[in-house]
Amino acid sequence: MIDFDQIDKTIHEKARLSIMTLLASRGEWAFQDLKAELGMSDGNLITHLRILTAADFVKEDRDESGTRPRTTYKITAAGKKAFKSYVEVLESIVKAMKPQG
Template sequence: MVANGGTAPRKRHDDDAIPGKARLRGVRGRVGPGESIELDTLIHHRMRLGIISALAANESVSFNELKALLHTTDGNLSVHARKLEDASYVTCTKRFEDRRPRTEYRLTASGRRALQQYLDHMEALIQATRDTMGK
């Protein structure tokens, strides 16, 4: 993308250096100089975080249950669930129940690990921010 002046805008950070990761500058005293907290942007998106959180709390969740829980459309849920499936964070099983299609999602072991790491990073960031604000 080129700005009005004919030059490309400068990047503020090297966020694109790690695909799927957002680099956050550390809060003073928590992360060493030059280090950063990396958030998994695949999980960080509101809809995908909702999907993966619902699956972490339940053995499996149907497409319709997720749709109602997240107040979203079929298309929106499908797109975000597919991204999680492509990353091997969730599995999708399709079958028929009383002649009606039923799609169920389950969280994989790698999805559970990714969520735990994401939560650890968010908790560290929140705690570091609170510590800094309290000084």
């Protein structure tokens, strides 16, 4: 049977799932790019990023090189690992549905 307890609530939330998928599939995302891609408000986006950062799934990089601030986010090793096992649950759900279509 599928182990639903293995679903990490930190990742499972829709907004954070999309963030994690984006971060996992591409190296680095600027705050503004994430915001544009996901169509989220500043406050909402940063809250989710904070939650992911607090879980050590995401790391922020502040670029203070004199120019306008540009914060980028990338997935951590722990984040990759957690996301991978999360995706494994998804995969088992997908597989369980395959026979019937």
